[in-house]
Amino acid sequence: MRAARTAYPLTWRIMDALEGVAAAIWPARFRRATPYLMLLPAVLLVGLLVLGLIQIADASLRTLDTTTFQFSDDYSIANFRRALTEPLFLVVAQRSLVAALIVTAVTLVFAFPYAYLMVRTRSPGLRKFLLIALFLPFFIGQVVRAYGWLIILGNQGMVNEALGLVGVAPMRLIYNYPAVLFGLVQYMLPFAVLMLAPALTAIPEELEAAAGSLGANWVRTFIHVVLPLARPGFVGAGVVVLTLSLTDFAVPAILGGGSQDFIANAIYDQFFRTSDQGLGAMLALMLVALGSILVGLVFALFGAGTLAMGRSRT
Amino acid sequence: MKRFKPKISHLSRRTFLQATAALGGASALGLRGVYAQEPEKPAEIIVRAWGGSWVDSLKAGVSDSFTKMTGIAVRHDLTEDNEIQPKVWAAVAQKRVPPIHINWDTTTNATKSALRGVTEDLSDLPNLANVTDLAKPAGLEGFPIVNTYGYVYVLAYRPAAFPDGPPKSWKDLLDPKFKGRLAFYNDGIGFHFPAQVAGGGKLEDIPGNMQPAWDFITKMKAQQPLLGEDPDFTTWFQNGEIDAACTISTNAREARKNGVKIEWVVPEEGAKFDTDGLWIPKGLPENELYWAKQYINHALTKEAQQIWLDGLGLPGVVPGLTPPKDLVGDPSYPTTEADFQRLIRISSKIQVENESEWFSKFKAIMQG
Numbered sequence: 001m002r003a004a005r006t007a008y009p010l011t012w013r014i015m016d017a018l019e020g021v022a023a024a025i026w027p028a029r030f031r032r033a034t035p036y037l038m039l040l041p042a043v044l045l046v047g048l049l050v051l052g053l054i055q056i057a058d059a060s061l062r063t064l065d066t067t068t069f070q071f072s073d074d075y076s077i078a079n080f081r082r083a084l085t086e087p088l089f090l091v092v093a094q095r096s097l098v099a100a101l102i103v104t105a106v107t108l109v110f111a112f113p114y115a116y117l118m119v120r121t122r123s124p125g126l127r128k129f130l131l132i133a134l135f136l137p138f139f140i141g142q143v144v145r146a147y148g149w150l151i152i153l154g155n156q157g158m159v160n161e162a163l164g165l166v167g168v169a170p171m172r173l174i175y176n177y178p179a180v181l182f183g184l185v186q187y188m189l190p191f192a193v194l195m196l197a198p199a200l201t202a203i204p205e206e207l208e209a210a211a212g213s214l215g216a217n218w219v220r221t222f223i224h225v226v227l228p229l230a231r232p233g234f235v236g237a238g239v240v241v242l243t244l245s246l247t248d249f250a251v252p253a254i255l256g257g258g259s260q261d262f263i264a265n266a267i268y269d270q271f272f273r274t275s276d277q278g279l280g281a282m283l284a285l286m287l288v289a290l291g292s293i294l295v296g297l298v299f300a301l302f303g304a305g306t307l308a309m310g311r312s313r314t
Numbered sequence: 315m316k317r318f319k320p321k322i323s324h325l326s327r328r329t330f331l332q333a334t335a336a337l338g339g340a341s342a343l344g345l346r347g348v349y350a351q352e353p354e355k356p357a358e359i360i361v362r363a364w365g366g367s368w369v370d371s372l373k374a375g376v377s378d379s380f381t382k383m384t385g386i387a388v389r390h391d392l393t394e395d396n397e398i399q400p401k402v403w404a405a406v407a408q409k410r411v412p413p414i415h416i417n418w419d420t421t422t423n424a425t426k427s428a429l430r431g432v433t434e435d436l437s438d439l440p441n442l443a444n445v446t447d448l449a450k451p452a453g454l455e456g457f458p459i460v461n462t463y464g465y466v467y468v469l470a471y472r473p474a475a476f477p478d479g480p481p482k483s484w485k486d487l488l489d490p491k492f493k494g495r496l497a498f499y500n501d502g503i504g505f506h507f508p509a510q511v512a513g514g515g516k517l518e519d520i521p522g523n524m525q526p527a528w529d530f531i532t533k534m535k536a537q538q539p540l541l542g543e544d545p546d547f548t549t550w551f552q553n554g555e556i557d558a559a560c561t562i563s564t565n566a567r568e569a570r571k572n573g574v575k576i577e578w579v580v581p582e583e584g585a586k587f588d589t590d591g592l593w594i595p596k597g598l599p600e601n602e603l604y605w606a607k608q609y610i611n612h613a614l615t616k617e618a619q620q621i622w623l624d625g626l627g628l629p630g631v632v633p634g635l636t637p638p639k640d641l642v643g644d645p646s647y648p649t650t651e652a653d654f655q656r657l658i659r660i661s662s663k664i665q666v667e668n669e670s671e672w673f674s675k676f677k678a679i680m681q682g
Contacts, residue, residue: 088681128350258500259680
């Protein structure tokens with residue numbers, strides 16, 4: 001006897017139809033390739049980036065003729081030579097690199113206790129507060145935050161007004177290198193905390209308790225147990241902060257007062273101020289190379305940390 | 315190297331002349347029905363402009379009256395002039411319709427576009443018959459750009475910081491009390507040429523020998539000046555961050571309108587005089603090109619110039635304009651030959667060909 005149609009719900013029939021369509025498009029014999037299919041969007045995205053890089057590489061080997069503002073048909077290494085010999089580019093490269101290293105070190109020092117407290121606290125209220133304080137800056141954005149510092153630290157800002165109340169004359173707190181470093185650390189802190197937190201969560205609390213029961217005080221526990229086990233988090237956070245700081249544009253532009261340019265600012269100038277896209281492209285490639293070398297160095301020395309998804313060297 | 319010689323499209327020129335003649339006759343006779351012979355009107359034309367009081371003045375003086383006259387809406391695109399340039403260049407190279415109809419641009423930047431061959435020729439605008447020599451871009455063939463006004467990079471200062479009277483020379487800024495209290499453009503634009511004179515050099519030596527300028531700028535670097543762009547100067551004066559700056563008089567005037575006590579002078583070494591202009595990128599449909607040209611033609615009328623440039627406080631290119639009351643006799647609003655003798659004007663061609671090197675040199679000094 002044939003079953004009543006109502007015995008087979010409509011939603012099931014829709015699902016059957018969808019499965020039929022899926023099977024027609026992607027037959028079962030292709031199932032082993034399914035994971036690779038899932039990778040396709042990422043591969044396409046990276047492929048597009050590579051295409052862009054190839055185009056940038058092509059542009060970087062062409063020189064600008066300032067009588068026609070056209071680029072040469074021939075390739076040359078003139079832009080490479082300029083990038084390596086002009087003092088301006090050496091100064092901004094050195095400044096960017098030193099800043100990236102300082103910001104990474106300071107940010108990791110500040111981020112660790114924050115992440116540790118957030119992970120280990122037994123107070124749900126405190127954990128929520130720390131999470132909100134962590135995510136709030138993400139909703140504000142880098143440029144607005146940098147302008148916020150101008151308002152707070154400017155000559156007529158809140159800090160100078162407070163200093164004025166105790167008789168201290170207004171002082172220049174922004175438009176200098178320390179202000180840029182300060183702005184970058186403040187910007188990078190949430191990234192570092194977010195990268196450190198999973199690594200700290202993965203450290204069993206029992207290990208710290210065991211160290212304590214064997215007579216280690218909190219300093220020895222911290223140095224010999226927590227820090228080594230948190231290394232993957234430090235590596236992941238360090239790489240993210242290092243590369244973001246090295247390539248930053250907005251904070252040096254806004255808090256640097258025009259005299260604390262990073263490499264990204266120099267690239268912008270070449271693309272948009274002097275119309276020399278060839279030299280801008282060369283500087284961009286060199287920045288990519290510098291960042292890649294630094295990251296490679298970190299991976300070689302410390303492993304890939306949390307970025308290796310649990311397969312890091314320990 | 316690719317070479318390009320700008321040329322005029324005969325079709326567009328003929329079409330334009332026919333339509334312009336029709337429009338001129340119609341205007342003279344007051345016959346609005348002749349519009350039927352004109353190319354189809356676009357719903358809007360897009361004009362790239364600078365923000366703040368700059369675009370407000372353009373809107374009040376040119377765009378609103380153009381819309382009233384033609385019924386075509388004008389949209390102002392506030393993309394930075396430096397950032398729209400590569401987009402327009404890419405559109406023309408790829409034979410796409412450019413993202414704007416008209417670019418309001420510095421003459422130096424516009425000259426780069428003209429040399430690259432991405433600008434339409436504007437020689438056939440009827441109102442060019444009534445403009446001064448200032449409208450003609452120096453060193454270029456025809457009118458790939460129409461200059462619409464001039465401006466001066468003055469020495470703007472807070473009078474309270476100069477109790478002994480206004481500064482007379484750019485060298486006055488080397489006084490140690492101004493350390494950290496000065497501002498210049500971040501590429502040094504406006505300051506290279508007066509620095510050449512203040513450093514003991516000659517203007518005739520530009521661009522061959524500018525060492526005096528670099529020496530003077532190096533001395534100025536010790537004053538730890540702030541480096542920024544147009545909006546920064548107004549903000550810095552308002553927030554009490556600086557006492558003096560080399561900036562376009564419009565920015566200083568804007569700060570004064572906002573209640574800041576600020577004055578400006580042309581120092582004894584002189585001050586750079588330059589121009590801005592309007593141009594049309596290649597690649598527009600014929601009818602849109604026609605109406606874009608009409609917009610620029612309208613911007614060259616005495617009525618439009620008077621309102622537009624009253625807002626900016628700058629001298630125009632149409633004879634008989636009346637200076638704003640607060641700028642009568644002001645060195646930033648030159649009107650006579652004697653006024654211009656105090657100003658430094660270097661051809662756009664020299665500036666364009668050497669600008670990249672000058673910017674790099676200035677930056678290398680200031681970033682060092």
